[in-house]
Amino acid sequence: MGFGKGCHLHLIDGSAYIFRAYHQASGMEMKYRYRSDGTPTGAVQLFCNMLWSQITSTKRDAPTHVAVIFDHSSETFRNAIYPLYKANRPELPEDLRPQFPLTRDATRAFNIACIETEGYEADDIIATLAARATEAGGDVTIISSDKDLMQLVGPGVMMFDPMKSRAIGPDEVFEKFGVAPNRVVDVQALSGDSVDNVPGAPGIGIKTAALLIQEYGDLDTLLARAGEIKQPKRRESLIDNADQIRISRQLVQLKADTPLDVTLDDLEVRTPEPDRIMEFLNRMEFRTLTRRVADSLKIAPPAPLPESAGTNPNHPEPTAPDRLPFDHAGYEPVTTPDALHAWITAIRDHGTVAVDTETTSLDEMRAELVGISLSVTPGKAAYIPLTHRSGTDDLFGTSQLAPGQLPLDDVLAALKPVLEDPAILKIGQNMKYDWKIFARHGIRITPFDDTMLMSSALHAGLNSHGMDTLSETHLGHTPIPIKSLLGTGKSAITFDRVAIPDAVKYAAEDADITLRLWQHFKPQLHRAAVTTVYETLERPLVPVLAEMEMAGVQVDRDTLSRMSNAFAQKMAGLEAEIQEIAGEPFNVGSPKQLGEILFDRMQVPGGAKGKTGAYATGADILEDITTLEDTHPQAARLAALVLDWRQIAKLKSTYTDALQDHIHPETGRVHTSYSITGAVTGRLSSTDPNLQNIPVRTEEGRRIREAFVAPKGRLLVSLDYSQIELRILAHIADIPELQQAFRDGLDIHALTASEMFNVPLDQMTPDIRRQAKAINFGVIYGISGFGLARNLRIPRAEAQGFIDRYFQRFPGIKGYMDSTIKDAQARGFVTTLFGRKIHTPEINAKGPTAGFAKRAAINAPIQGTAADVIRRAMIRMPTAIEGLPARMLLQVHDELLFEVDEDAAPTLAARAKEVMESAAHPAVHFKVPLIVEAGQGRTWAEAH
DNA sequence: GCTCTCACG
DNA sequence: GACGTACGTGAGAGCA
Numbered sequence: 001m002g003f004g005k006g007c008h009l010h011l012i013d014g015s016a017y018i019f020r021a022y023h024q025a026s027g028m029e030m031k032y033r034y035r036s037d038g039t040p041t042g043a044v045q046l047f048c049n050m051l052w053s054q055i056t057s058t059k060r061d062a063p064t065h066v067a068v069i070f071d072h073s074s075e076t077f078r079n080a081i082y083p084l085y086k087a088n089r090p091e092l093p094e095d096l097r098p099q100f101p102l103t104r105d106a107t108r109a110f111n112i113a114c115i116e117t118e119g120y121e122a123d124d125i126i127a128t129l130a131a132r133a134t135e136a137g138g139d140v141t142i143i144s145s146d147k148d149l150m151q152l153v154g155p156g157v158m159m160f161d162p163m164k165s166r167a168i169g170p171d172e173v174f175e176k177f178g179v180a181p182n183r184v185v186d187v188q189a190l191s192g193d194s195v196d197n198v199p200g201a202p203g204i205g206i207k208t209a210a211l212l213i214q215e216y217g218d219l220d221t222l223l224a225r226a227g228e229i230k231q232p233k234r235r236e237s238l239i240d241n242a243d244q245i246r247i248s249r250q251l252v253q254l255k256a257d258t259p260l261d262v263t264l265d266d267l268e269v270r271t272p273e274p275d276r277i278m279e280f281l282n283r284m285e286f287r288t289l290t291r292r293v294a295d296s297l298k299i300a301p302p303a304p305l306p307e308s309a310g311t312n313p314n315h316p317e318p319t320a321p322d323r324l325p326f327d328h329a330g331y332e333p334v335t336t337p338d339a340l341h342a343w344i345t346a347i348r349d350h351g352t353v354a355v356d357t358e359t360t361s362l363d364e365m366r367a368e369l370v371g372i373s374l375s376v377t378p379g380k381a382a383y384i385p386l387t388h389r390s391g392t393d394d395l396f397g398t399s400q401l402a403p404g405q406l407p408l409d410d411v412l413a414a415l416k417p418v419l420e421d422p423a424i425l426k427i428g429q430n431m432k433y434d435w436k437i438f439a440r441h442g443i444r445i446t447p448f449d450d451t452m453l454m455s456s457a458l459h460a461g462l463n464s465h466g467m468d469t470l471s472e473t474h475l476g477h478t479p480i481p482i483k484s485l486l487g488t489g490k491s492a493i494t495f496d497r498v499a500i501p502d503a504v505k506y507a508a509e510d511a512d513i514t515l516r517l518w519q520h521f522k523p524q525l526h527r528a529a530v531t532t533v534y535e536t537l538e539r540p541l542v543p544v545l546a547e548m549e550m551a552g553v554q555v556d557r558d559t560l561s562r563m564s565n566a567f568a569q570k571m572a573g574l575e576a577e578i579q580e581i582a583g584e585p586f587n588v589g590s591p592k593q594l595g596e597i598l599f600d601r602m603q604v605p606g607g608a609k610g611k612t613g614a615y616a617t618g619a620d621i622l623e624d625i626t627t628l629e630d631t632h633p634q635a636a637r638l639a640a641l642v643l644d645w646r647q648i649a650k651l652k653s654t655y656t657d658a659l660q661d662h663i664h665p666e667t668g669r670v671h672t673s674y675s676i677t678g679a680v681t682g683r684l685s686s687t688d689p690n691l692q693n694i695p696v697r698t699e700e701g702r703r704i705r706e707a708f709v710a711p712k713g714r715l716l717v718s719l720d721y722s723q724i725e726l727r728i729l730a731h732i733a734d735i736p737e738l739q740q741a742f743r744d745g746l747d748i749h750a751l752t753a754s755e756m757f758n759v760p761l762d763q764m765t766p767d768i769r770r771q772a773k774a775i776n777f778g779v780i781y782g783i784s785g786f787g788l789a790r791n792l793r794i795p796r797a798e799a800q801g802f803i804d805r806y807f808q809r810f811p812g813i814k815g816y817m818d819s820t821i822k823d824a825q826a827r828g829f830v831t832t833l834f835g836r837k838i839h840t841p842e843i844n845a846k847g848p849t850a851g852f853a854k855r856a857a858i859n860a861p862i863q864g865t866a867a868d869v870i871r872r873a874m875i876r877m878p879t880a881i882e883g884l885p886a887r888m889l890l891q892v893h894d895e896l897l898f899e900v901d902e903d904a905a906p907t908l909a910a911r912a913k914e915v916m917e918s919a920a921h922p923a924v925h926f927k928v929p930l931i932v933e934a935g936q937g938r939t940w941a942e943a944h
Numbered sequence: 945g946c947t948c949t950c951a952c953g
Numbered sequence: 954g955a956c957g958t959a960c961g962t963g964a965g966a967g968c969a
Contacts, residue, residue: 165946194954205954590967591948610948618949650950653965679961683953690963693952701951725953725960778959787959848957859960863953867961893953893961 003264005137010063013144014070021046109280127254178210186219189249331508354515373511381508453538461839552669682867708940720895733816749773782855832864873919
């Protein structure tokens with residue numbers, strides 16, 4: 001059948017696709033994936049994944065025909081018109097360049113047409129094919145984020161932006177250029193393009209160009225009538241540069257008559273030839289994709305090629321055990337006492353064992369132990385099934401233990417001496433989890449190593465540290481997905497329902513991987529100079545956090561429940577009022593519906609649509625609307641009511657309701673889980689529930705903390721560091737005035753205000769102090785004029801003036817910022833005062849990404865050093881408060897919360913304060929004192 | 945599953 | 954000349 005009506009041609013802009021793959025690879029930790037000969041392949045792999053899902057898509061708009069179009073070379077007919085065309089293109093990133101030819105190979109291997117024509121750009125070929133396809137009556141989707149292609153959008157032609165995963169139609173084009181697609185060329189000709197080096201008309205940007213074209217209809221009319229333009233600058237620019245503008249139009253106008261030696265019919269989607277695609281994928285060492293494609297083509301995957309020797313610039317040469325293939329034949333179930341004892345003997349012989357537990361839940365406080373896996377030699381591992389259930393339930397919905405398992409208590413009794421033996425090193429991946437599981441069975445694992453924490457000490461900022469990522473990155477092996485055993489969603493089963501032979505493969509593999517990762521990381525810690533970080537800031541935190549999590553905090557259900565009811569009533573009242581004003585019932589919780597009411601129905605000006613096409617209705621925007629009493633009184637009232645409603649709704653759903661579900665049925669307390677590697681800076685994060693974001697800033701919200709209580713006869717004691725990040729900034733950036741202010745115990749924001757605005761301290765006003773405070777925080781966050789302006793709601797120029805004055809007054813700050821960025825650019829990471837490394841892989845990026853990376857790089861040493869300080873305090877705390885009837889319950893970044901018998905509260909507070917204030921010693925002596933403030937009470941609200 | 949919004953330091 | 958921005962998190966609700 002020839003190409004025609006009903007056919008759908010996908011034209012993939014090769015460069016756009018590669019860039020998309022490259023950026024996604026960076027975000028997904030695959031940027032640092034290399035073939036064993038050292039060739040970077042992360043972007044190629046994602047490129048292949050995307051191609052494969054394109055041609056196997058079963059969606060309604062799946063392509064019947066597809067082509068990938070590449071630029072042939074940088075010299076095109078446009079250079080004949082204007083020699084400087086595209087002379088400003090930035091250099092390709094070094095690790096992307098070698099991947100370009102590989103993506104052409106990939107396209108051919110997938111049996112997809114790969115088109116390039118000498119002297120023409122990919123964009124012209126795309127224009128030509130799109131024109132031919134629409135003439136023949138078919139539909140076209142152009143997959144690209146290049147704005148130069150937007151002129152092609154029209155009947156039968158859509159674009160899809162792979163960077164943002166969104167469709168681009170006439171509306172989106174209008175949003176971007178302010179004109180319909182057929183006038184885009186005119187706007188571009190006027191505004192020019194610095195990246196492509198299209199000159200355009202000086203002083204005229206897209207906004208102005210769109211206005212002019214809207215007014216005059218098209219470019220030729222505009223140029224002919226340029227003399228009528230009122231604004232002198234615009235008029236002169238157009239008259240003086242008319243030729244240059246016409247040349248610009250030639251540059252941006254795509255040619256729809258490029259010579260091609262393919263026909264549309266040649267582009268039909270075809271199944272890849274098995275030999276060719278397998279050879280390619282195998283050569284690239286894409287093991288998972290090779291398997292997936294082989295499965296789909298119903299052929300056997302080829303044996304992996306022997307890995308050639310080569311060097312990987314980012315990760316050291318794998319050691320021998322890493323290269324051992326993963327083979328399930330090395331994994332055995334342990335179901336007899338003899339087999340168990342043979343393993344225990346082997347562990348004692350080696351002195352090192354990787355341990356992993358399988359349980360019924362990710363929540364350690366509710367998880368039941370199902371089995372244990374062990375490994376002492378790479379490639380060999382055991383799984384001890386303990387409480388797997390047989391497949392069928394009886395009449396009462398309960399099930400029998402599956403046969404052939406050793407009794408749980410016997411196995412634990414046999415393993416306890418090993419797990420607690422000071423001469424045997426236990427290795428785990430995320431050991432806090434297993435530590436808690438064993439602790440609930442009376443076993444305290446010691447000593448241990450944790451591969452997740454090793455990875456964090458080595459590679460924070462480069463990749464996350466879950467087992468799947470680590471295995472893929474460092475061992476080149478994709479572990480069996482847990483989903484393949486448990487399923488997903490509602491029909492998911494728990495691990496005790498997994499058939500034992502399947503469990504053996506999965507669980508033993510985990511222990512095997514953990515052992516291999518340990519062997520891989522261990523020698524790297526020293527080379528990267530992070531042994532101290534790992535041994536003093538990461539590993540010792542495990543038992544401390546485990547004990548805190550197991551202790552939990554008492555939360556009073558009745559208090560929460562009463563609040564919930566009160567909130568529900570208040571919300572109902574507000575809702576009625578809101579809908580009354582709106583004049584129609586709508587879902588107040590839907591930002592989309594609210595936006596339509598405010599900006600369409602009520603005609604509030606300034607509605608801005610985000611990338612999804614919905615109006616933004618965040619709190620700052622609603623607050624602005626509340627000030628429109630004069631022009632839009634109804635909307636102003638509505639916005640104020642919605643703000644109230646939002647606050648209550650948040651408190652109810654996230655706190656008073658959800659928190660009740662987290663009260664443990666047996667302990668009656670709430671047990672959070674801290675993630676040690678959750679934040680790149682070294683901060684902890686808290687989940688299930690998050691107890692680090694309990695409200696405090698508003699009066700209403702703070703009342704939630706009344707539900708956090710001490711048991712009878714006990715008190716909660718809260719200690720928090722005062723201004724720790726600013727103190728650290730004063731030290732690191734070495735600002736004598738700020739240091740002295742902290743030594744003198746002055747109000748630091750008032751002092752800043754006084755220095756900046758030349759206002760004596762005794763004449764300080766709250767408003768001036770507020771502005772200085774915002775600047776102080778801004779500095780910690782990597783200040784920008786834009787950000788400060790938005791925060792303070794002042795003109796951008798004014799905000800920039802503040803910043804300039806701040807830098808002038810405290811020159812050390814600018815010095816710190818500049819040297820930190822330089823450091824990051826040269827080394828790829830920044831460090832805290834205690835040696836923690838935070839990698840900054842995007843720091844040399846082009847465009848807005850670099851801005852993000854720079855600000856993050858400025859912030860990381862400050863936030864990270866503060867995180868290190870409180871970690872040191874927490875690690876010392878159990879010893880310091882030993883013997884007191886007290887325990888540490890929670891950490892909230894700069895605060896520690898304790899529970900203590902009433903009469904011991906003063907002693908506890910004094911000791912804990914001392915530990916916290918001296919936590920940096922002896923490693924670091926700050927030039928400013930660290931000050932800790934204490935509070936106590938029956939509830940967290942009182943104690944804070 | 946993604947986006948928006950909002951709670952904390 | 955415009956881009957799109959304060960740093961670091963986690964969770965619930967709406968919506969496709």
